[in-house]
Amino acid sequence: MPDGTPSPDDVLRSQVTKPITEGEPQVPKQTVRPFQPYMEGGRPNPLTEGGKSPQISPFDLSQGQVPAAGPTFNTIQEQAKAAHATLGDIATQLKTPKLKLKQSTKYLLKNKLSSAKGHIKSASDKLGAPAAQEQEIPKGSGALQKFLGLITDGQNQLDATQQQIADIAAKGQDMRPADMLLVQIKLSKAQQELQYSSMLLGKAIDDLKQLMGIQL
DSSP states (O other): OTTSOOOHHHHHHHTSOOOOOTTOOOOOOOOOOOSHHHHTTSSOOGGGSTTOOOOOOHHHHHTTOSOOOOOOHHHHHHHHHHHHHHHHHHHHHHTOTTOOOOHHHHHHHHHHHHHHHHHHHHHHHHHTOOOOOOOOOOTTOOHHHHHHHHHHHHHHHHHHHHHHHHHHHHTTOOOOHHHHHHHHHHHHHHHHHHHHHHHHHHHHHHHHHHHHTSOO
């Protein structure tokens, strides 16, 4: 046009892509990525990709997302040792001088220690350990003496349990995974009951210290 303004035909011709001559570098094409992975958190789910097994990353390891291994004779042996040690701690607490327990505390201790003893016996039976001889508590004994009797019974049964585990391992025998898991659960429940009992006694001892104003 005379005034220098380009005509519509000139604009269209200027937008036509020129053919690439030989030797001229080509602009790489962009790869179109599916939109769905971005909607699902930024990366595809490895569990749904052609049956591939998911790979464990260092981040997964640090977050504890690896399935835990099943119980072994060694882990069960360690559980039995821990329960035995906790029973010893409770016995020491019960022998605190001038210790007096509230009726509610006595009731809870009796239930918890009896429950722990039952779980230990169940685990021991599943392993095939012999039953330990129970303590004979004289008639008229106080609550503390009865508690100490329950503790001794539990420790004796744990001794039989640990010996049975050692014998099984020495003979190269094995147990069904379901039975091993049951033993693990029973010992874990026993330990929980014992830890609660120790906590109750610890509270009673703290109250006694405050009342007497002395360090035991």
